[in-house]
Structures are given as structure tokens and as C-alpha cells.
Amino acid sequence: MRSATLRGVFADAPPTGAPPPPSCRAGRATISRSTTSVWPQLEPLLTSVRKPARYVGGEGNAVVKDPASVERRWLLIYPDVYEVGQPNQGVQILYEVLNERSPVAAERGYAPWPDMEALQRDHAIPFFSLESHLPMTAFDIVGFSLSAEVGATNVLTCLDLGGVPLRAVDRGEGDPLVLAGGHAAFNPEPLAPFLDVVVAGDGEEFVGELDDLLARAQRQGWSRASLLEGAARLEGAYVPALYEPVYEDAARPGETLPRLRSTRPRRADLPERIPKRTVADLDAWPYPKRQLVPLTETVHERYAVEIFRGCTRGCRFCQAGMITRPVRERSKATIEAMVAEGLASTGLEEVGLLSLSSADHSEIRGLCGDLADAYDGTNTSLSLPSTRVDAFNVALAEELSRGGRRSGLTFAPEAGTERMRAVINKHASEADMLRTAEAAYASGWRHLKLYFMVGLPTETDDDVLGIAELGRKVAAIGRQHGRKHTVTVSVGGFVPKAHTPFQWCAQDPPEEIRRKLALLRQRVSAERNLTVRAHDPEPGLVEGLLARGDRRVADVVERAWSLGARFDGWAEHFDLAAWQRASEELGIDPAWYTQRPRDVDEALPWDHLDSGLERDWLRDDYEEALAGRELDDCRWGSCYDCGVCLGLDLDHELAAGRGATLRASPG
């Protein structure tokens, strides 16, 4: 659901020109393998594309190294358009970590908008980096940040435009190593044939290890195969070519595809399950220090500091919360130092204190108060993108916006009824919600935005209508404070994700989501100060296919891409017909992957990637969910043995009382 919010970020963007050419490989032969800048060819074309600043680089704090001093080149790609990709924290962090190594040049690239892609193909301009405008083939490692599943087709566009064979098996000695990480890498199978190395989890330490390995490989003249061998031995590295999915012989009765039996290493010396990487001490990695400052408008223009990583709220739908455990807080001192340095080095006017639930930081109150004091009168705004539903959150927002503008505040009750919220383990009662709304309107906020999902497991029409009822109650509170006070109810279709207690659930088909949305809209149609916002449900089908697909889905991705699928997270580009035709041609039924409840003992395509969560615990938690039983936050409450802390020999690392942990370390 969260990734669905990508859509419509630029809902006002005018439509672009012609769709990409049907045969996207056509350009391959003409893409040269040169290692010189493409800028001279690119520059004359830039006045004929929309938003040319996307392609020029030159941002504040960009690192451009002298080619003579560079021994190893990394190209870090966020496979979406510049203004969405540029603010990505993962890319910015790894960019700095790598560039701090003097013989390494880490440069960046983003997916070209379709107008630029067409122009690049017409003029045989390969995919290029923004720093030196070097073609992709000039790089040793090409790393993709996969935050969202819907970037899959853009990955193929980038590789193909770069002149790099799409499939790892077709790559040779001169080709870069293609790496992927990010949240969507926790189920890499739908992209596995296109990737040489995948790493799930935190990248800060891993990129250094891989870079060391690359240095050795260069010194000793290793073959590509030896480098891949070496990479496979790095902790957390998954080399898809060395693992093989095995399927049942035939589809079971009533099913359209044979189920997966298991994904096995091809050799006995490889681990059966690849652990995720976890950075234990975030204070040791205080990045970004010198955040990139864009020259053109992006989706987030703020100095962003991650105040903690991980989440223990235990929302059962939330993949991010599950795969990033345990909680590792940054200390207040480190955060304050990062904010000071970050503002000084960027000139940005806003600071975002990021995390999955920022109000949960153990020192949040003191942190917000001190930062608000420190930057009082400097025209610096502070934001806490927390959507926790409680009055404390309002108090924090009040502190951060002292005397400033209070236009909108966002909360995420996620579901409309108490029963439904118990199922998804979202601890928020209706009384909490209404108290929070009262506090927010009373403190001067005029617009509240409430996030919800439909299509949740066990959901009934009453639960859907509960969203409308809750929205109406909040709207009524708003009216008591002012005629123009409003509430926006934003609704997404739930997409079950890997490594969550809902990984076995059936996803609602788009027509069912549509029906539920209509039901909801009908119930609130008379409300003047309540608006319902929802996206088309069809892209959720592709998101679901990619989120829980296996390696067979890779063929669908490639075929859909060759039929023109691009920017699948963008409503203006999403092409359902391409995906439908691709899956029909290949006989790979998206409904089998998305709308079929999976057996709890069924092999799952991501079983060989170890997020640290015990499968038994996920199953138990799923059963608790179906029984409508909630689970406490284990940061403060008792441990319920999800397996992460024990497996990593770590504990939740809290900033408050640094050094002492709340519970005895299991080690």
C-alpha cells in the first residue's frame, strides 16, 4: 500500500510523448562500450526533453572524481525518475560511503522518462551516470536500489539502454556486475535472472566488503566467474545463478501452476539460507553527512536523518517493519550533530526526522524540544513523518511547528473498525483516533489526512464502511473547530508482502477493491468536508505478482517490458494490457500468485532469504491475526520470540540509557 503512494506524486504531470518502441532491444547493437562521457551527444538533445535538469547532475555535494585517480567505479541506480529517486536515503548513504574510499568513484543514475528513453534510442546514447556522464559499461558494479516492486521494468530499461545483457547468464568478462538491494530485494526471485548479486538488509558494511573484493579481483586479474564465487561468500550475498528453484511436477488440482518445492543451492558449500545484513550501531554510520542538494524540484526537499532503523510495533501488513528488526536508535547527540552538519552543508530549509514510526524513539520528546530550540528563528522547519495515532504525536508536531504553519497532519489508522485493527495489529482504538483528531484541530491544524487500506484479511463490508464512519466522526470534530476544516481519507488496496504474517494471504482482485471503494464513497458522498482519495486498483495486481512471485515471473517481467511496460508505479504509464498479454502468452497466471491463499507449509519463493523472523513465529502471528488477537510492542513489552534478536545476537538498541538495554541480551 505504501508503495502505491508513489503513484500520483506527480498526478499533475502532463502526459508525455510517444510510447517507447515496441522492440526495445533494437538499440542494443548500436550502444557502444566506450568509457568516455556522453555529454557532447546529450547536450544538444536536452532542450527537446521535459525537465532536462533530471539529466545534468551538478547538484550540490555531488562527488566528481578525477578519472586518473579512480580504480573502481560503482554506478548506483534508483530505477525511477530523478525527482523520485534523488531523495532516496539508501542511495545517498551508499554514495557517500563508497566515495569516501579514495580509489572509488560512485556515481548515480535514474530511470530516463519515456521521452528521454526514446531520444536515447534514436541517438544511440547509452544509459549514463549523472556525475561524469559515463556510459553504464564504464562501471565495474551497477547497483540497483529496489525500494518498490514496481521498479522492475525500469531496471530492464536501464540495463538495456546501458548495453548490458539483461540476463546474468548472457553477461561476459567486460560487463559490469549487476547488484541489487533494498526492501524489494527480500523477494528478489521475479528479478533473479537479471541480477548477479543480491543483498538483503543494510548495505553500509556490505558495499565496503564487496568493494574490497573487487579490488582484489582487479589486482589478481580474476575472471568474472571467480569474482562471483568470491561475492557469494560474502555474508548476506545471494548469487541467484548459484541457486536453483525446484517445482512440483505438475499443477495441483484446481491450480494453474506447479508449486515451488524449494530453492536450493547448486553446491553443497553454499548456505541454504542467506541471512540479511544488519548494521548493529547506526551511530557508527552517520550518513548522509553531505546530502545531495538537487537543482530541480524533487519529492522530498529536506535534510533527512534516520533517527532509528527497525520497528517493533508489529503491524502485520508492514513488510518494512518486519524485515528491519531489531530497532536500532541513533543517539540524540549523533542526530543533533548530523542535523547541524547536514544543514550547514546543504543550505536546506527543512529537516525530516525519519524512521518507520518516529514518535517511538526513546528520546523523541527531548530531541524535538532541543531541535526546535536550536533552530528557533532560523527559518528552518522540522518535520516528523510519523503517522502514529495518538495525542502524543500531536504534541510533538506542535513542538516542531512552533509558531509556524499548521496546515495538514497525517495519521494512519489503517483500518476502519476495532476488529480489523486487531487483526492487523494496529494499536489504535477509535477513542484514541477521535482524541487525536480533537487535539490536532484544537492545536490549529485544519486538514487531517487519514490513511487506510481495504482488502485486508478477514475484511467484511462492515469493516470497509467502518472507514467511512471513522472519517465522518473525524469530519464532525473538524466542523466543530471551523467550517473549512477538512479530512481526507486516503485508501489503498492491501498487497500482501513476503516476510510478513500476511505472506500467505490472498489479495483481493482489483474488481473487489473497486467494489469496496464504491461502497465507501457512497457512504460518505453527502459529507462536505470529507474527501476520499484512492488509486486505481489494477497496478496492485502487478505489485502483488512481483511481491510474492517466484523466478518464473521474471519471464513475465521481461515480456511485459518488451511490450512497452515502463514506470508501472505511475498511473499515467501503467499498462495493464502489456502485463496481461505477457502473462497469457507465457501461461503464468498472476491470480495464482496473488489471489490464492497459500498453505502455511507451502514452500515460498523467498524462503532461502533469511530476514531473521522465524517461520513458525510468522505462522503463529498469522493465526493470532485471524483470531483477532493483538500483540504488544516488544520494544517496551515482553519478547515474543520472533527470532530476529536471538538470530543476530543483537537486542533493540535504544538511545535512552545507551549502554544498558531493556532486556538481558540473549547472547
Added chain:
Amino acid sequence: MRARVRYTKRGKLRFVSAIDLGRVWERALRRAGVPIAYSEGFHAHPKVSFPDALPLGYASLAEYAELRFAEPVDLPEAMTRLNACLPEGVDVRSAVEVAEGAPRLAKWLRASVWDLAYPETAAAALPPAVRAVTDAGEVLVARLRKEEATTLDLRPAIHHLSTTDDAEDGVTTPTVRATLHHVEPPMRPSEVHRALDDATRRLAGVALPAPTVTTRIAQGEPTAEGLREALDGTLVPSHPENPEEATYRDRQPAAPRERGDDDRGVAHPGAHPHPHAPR
């Protein structure tokens, strides 16, 4: 304290829109620690304003900004710090303090000098095309206005049009220098190129290749000898300069003068009384 600055926008920065460039300025001012004044109210914004917007894709050596500081500043020192924080391609070249109550800068920006740099293959075609356009009584160019095709006469907007001559000027980049009055609706250098292209098609039956880069060289008051630059009164010639000889382009930020007794309100170093200055 108020100040006016002239700055460049070129290189990769010419692909940054005017709106985006405003944000680039605001951040550079913050980073440089220049005490810029802020507006009052919920949407406090730094007091930097831009008298006109350079269309996307054009380079410029003569863009202007007006700044208001919260306290008096040492202008040359502040501009040196600011230049260190502005991205490559944007450089403050001249800065002057402005008296309170002085008229807006836009009033002095009556014309622009543009250099259209052509590929070498255009060298032979340019002189006859420039003559044809200069000699014409009217130069009609097509325009889309509210999705309706109309034609406009470019000729009244052309103050002067001139081109380099390979033999005489010894340059390898054939350049057309166009001094265009600021008129309503504005005429753009791309329309000068279209007129030159039309003339070349008529005269030689071939198309004129498009300019590689078009650069605004100066803005100010058009005179018979050239254009008097708005900030410091330098006379910019109407004929394209040999890059080696052009001193105007690489001027360092000018030291501010004492607040002027010049009634324009601008402390400007040239002793050229402005023809339109209130007496």
C-alpha cells in the same frame, strides 16, 4: 540593506528552470551564511527577487537578482562566500548596493544582447542571412498563441543584428549577435534563428543548422554604439567580440561604491547618466 547583482547561468545550469534556480539561490544564500532578510508570515521566504526569467536552455552572462539583507554586509566578501556555495555555472560577477526607495531594476532592462553560436558549417550562410533580415521592412515569424497560429513581426524588436566574419574576426565559432528590445510579447533568440533560417532557405535553398548554444551577453539600455549594461554601465558592442578580446565576460565581482548620489539610486561606477533617469 539592498543590493543588485549580475550573475551567470551557463554550462549544465542552463537546463535548470527559472523557478528551480530561485531555490538554488535561496539554498546558496543559507549555506553561505549571508544574512538575507525574510518575509513575514507563515510562508516566510528569503527576499531575493529576479526581474526576469531566462527561458530554459539559454545560457547567460547577464542575469540579475535583487537581494535584501537583514543587516549591513560587506558586499564583496559576502559575494565571494556566496560564489563558493553557488553551483558551477552560476557566478555573481557584479554587485552594487542600492539606495532604499530606488526604482525596480526591471525598469533599466530595456534590451538584451544575445550571442547565437553556430556550428562551423553555418559560417558562409550567416552574413547574407543577417543582411537580409536587417534590410527587411518586416520579418514575420510564426507563433502559437492560445493554440492558434499567428504571425508576429520580429523586425521592430531588433535593435541591431550582426555576425562574425571568419576572415576578419579570426574566430572558429560563427556567431550572430542580436540586440533585441524587450517588447511585449517578448521576442526570443530562437525566433531570430528562425528568421535567419527562412532567409537562408530563400537565398541559398538550404536550411541553416541550429545554434549550439545561445547566450545572453548583457541587458540594459540600447544605444547607437551598443548596449549599456544595467548595473555598471559598461558598453557592450553590437558586433560579436573575439572571445580573446572580450573583457566584459570575465569581470570579477565589482567592488561596491559608496552609496550613490546618482539619482538612479544605484551606486554605479560608470559616469554615464542614464537617459531615462529621473532628473
